[in-house]
Amino acid sequence: MSNRVNQVAGHLAAHHQVGQKHPDDVVIVSALRTPMTRGKRGGFKDTHPEFLLAAVLKATVERTGIDPALIDDIQVGNVLPASGGATQARMAQLYAGFPETSSISTVNRQCSSGLQAVHYIASAIQNGTIDIGIGAGVESMTLSYGPSAMPPSYDDDISAFPAAADCLLPMGITSENVAKKFGVSREKQDSFSALSHKKAANAWKNGWFNEEVIPVTVTQVDKEGNEKKVTVKADDGIRPETTPESLAKLKPAFSKDGFTTAGNASQVSDGAAAVLLMKRSTAKKLNLPILGKFTAFATAGVPPNIMGVGPAYAIPKVLKKVGLNINQVDIYEINEAFASQAVYSVEKLGIDINKVNPKGGAIAMGHPLGATGARQVATLLTELRRTGKKIGVISMCIGSGMGAAAVLEAE
Numbered sequence: 001m002s003n004r005v006n007q008v009a010g011h012l013a014a015h016h017q018v019g020q021k022h023p024d025d026v027v028i029v030s031a032l033r034t035p036m037t038r039g040k041r042g043g044f045k046d047t048h049p050e051f052l053l054a055a056v057l058k059a060t061v062e063r064t065g066i067d068p069a070l071i072d073d074i075q076v077g078n079v080l081p082a083s084g085g086a087t088q089a090r091m092a093q094l095y096a097g098f099p100e101t102s103s104i105s106t107v108n109r110q111c112s113s114g115l116q117a118v119h120y121i122a123s124a125i126q127n128g129t130i131d132i133g134i135g136a137g138v139e140s141m142t143l144s145y146g147p148s149a150m151p152p153s154y155d156d157d158i159s160a161f162p163a164a165a166d167c168l169l170p171m172g173i174t175s176e177n178v179a180k181k182f183g184v185s186r187e188k189q190d191s192f193s194a195l196s197h198k199k200a201a202n203a204w205k206n207g208w209f210n211e212e213v214i215p216v217t218v219t220q221v222d223k224e225g226n227e228k229k230v231t232v233k234a235d236d237g238i239r240p241e242t243t244p245e246s247l248a249k250l251k252p253a254f255s256k257d258g259f260t261t262a263g264n265a266s267q268v269s270d271g272a273a274a275v276l277l278m279k280r281s282t283a284k285k286l287n288l289p290i291l292g293k294f295t296a297f298a299t300a301g302v303p304p305n306i307m308g309v310g311p312a313y314a315i316p317k318v319l320k321k322v323g324l325n326i327n328q329v330d331i332y333e334i335n336e337a338f339a340s341q342a343v344y345s346v347e348k349l350g351i352d353i354n355k356v357n358p359k360g361g362a363i364a365m366g367h368p369l370g371a372t373g374a375r376q377v378a379t380l381l382t383e384l385r386r387t388g389k390k391i392g393v394i395s396m397c398i399g400s401g402m403g404a405a406a407v408l409e410a411e
């Protein structure tokens with residue numbers, strides 16, 4: 001019995017060891033995403049989330065050549081739709097060519113849902129519940145955003161409890177709170193945001209997104225109601241001409257005397273992403289390419305009224321698990337929900353800004369809530385591989401006051 005316990009403990013430790021390869025490592029053999037497009041105006045403004053999810057699931061099967069019947073389970077991060085988008089997810093799976101014997105569910109950890117889905121699948125593989133799975137994410141903010149995403153009423157006692165009441169603050173107000181409390185100036189926020197656009201435009205120009213982005217052919221409807229088929233190939237919220245000076249002219253979006261504007265907040269957007277995971281031993285058996293290892297994951301709670309500080313707490317927690325310090329990470333993929341919170345998190349942890357979001361982030365690319373965490377896995381892995389670097393960290397802030405972080409290693 002104690003031998004078995006030791007054996008299991010050994011496997012867990014191996015999984016969390018950076019720089020080591022073990023047959024039981026959970027590895028990533030595919031990480032793909034759709035373009036991220038502007039909500040209500042972009043390429044997917046007339047596209048339902050189940051279509052975006054089906055497109056990325058189908059591409060995962062086609063590009064890897066895996067038999068979809070071998071994929072035991074799929075988890076999909078999805079934030080806004082009714083019933084968590086569970087029915088749409090099953091519809092997407094079947095439409096994408098998966099057999100009826102396969103299964104799927106959705107997960108909602110708000111803005112970190114896509115990353116959470118990847119972690120749940122990695123855990124299920126690690127503990128032997130499944131052999132092969134997909135962690136994915138999808139969101140059509142165009143079709144799901146707005147008051148319908150909130151319950152019509154709350155319990156009086158709970159919603160009068162201050163910390164609970166803070167969970168209901170608009171996200172833009174939490175951004176203002178972070179800027180004010182920690183003195184993140186408008187200038188710093190605008191400079192960070194202009195850089196996000198510049199880096200994303202540069203990455204597209206140099207083809208650095210080609211490996212992770214799949215083209216999606218959709219039906220668009222014009223103002224006259226005419227339908228046409230369009231193949232959406234690239235993120236369409238990026239504004240390469242953005243400068244700190246042009247951003248300085250924008251009015252605050254959430255409070256009259258605030259700092260957060262349409263230019264230094266993440267964009268309302270639409271998109272999907274999917275990550276195929278299995279044990280290293282399974283990937284070898286199936287002769288699938290090992291792109292990287294999903295090494296560790298952690299979450300941390302923070303005050304809901306400054307939810308954007310989440311990465312400053314989740315990153316040290318996940319790094320402690322794997323015995324790394326801040327400087328030993330090669331690339332950070334930090335969600336840019338708002339420039340205020342991204343700047344705060346980077347400065348608080350003393351992260352070298354040159355290591356942060358080398359292909360831009362949600363301010364330029366967009367932030368389709370449920371999709372973003374899985375999108376970050378694809379963006380980070382392809383960048384680690386392109387640059388020959390090894391260790392990457394993903395981090396997210398989470399709307400009701402949490403942070404999430406994961407460590408990935410390129411093969």
Ligand SMILES: CC(=O)SCCNC(=O)CCNC(=O)[C@H](O)C(C)(C)COP(=O)(O)OP(=O)(O)OC[C@H]1O[C@@H](n2cnc3c(N)ncnc32)[C@H](O)[C@@H]1OP(=O)(O)O
Nearest residue numbers: 111171239242253261262263265266267268337397398399
């Ligand atoms: C845990 C989490 O992750 S929380 C985060 C969850 N996500 C959110 O809360 C979404 C946050 N973002 C938003 O709510 C919205 O983007 C808002 C309210 C900030 C702005 O919404 P909109 O007003 O619809 O944005 P829109 O894209 O139209 O921009 C407004 C204007 O700002 C200007 N603008 C925006 N970006 C730029 C830029 N980079 N450079 C110059 N001007 C810009 C433009 O003039 C634009 O108008 P135009 O496109 O017609 O020229």
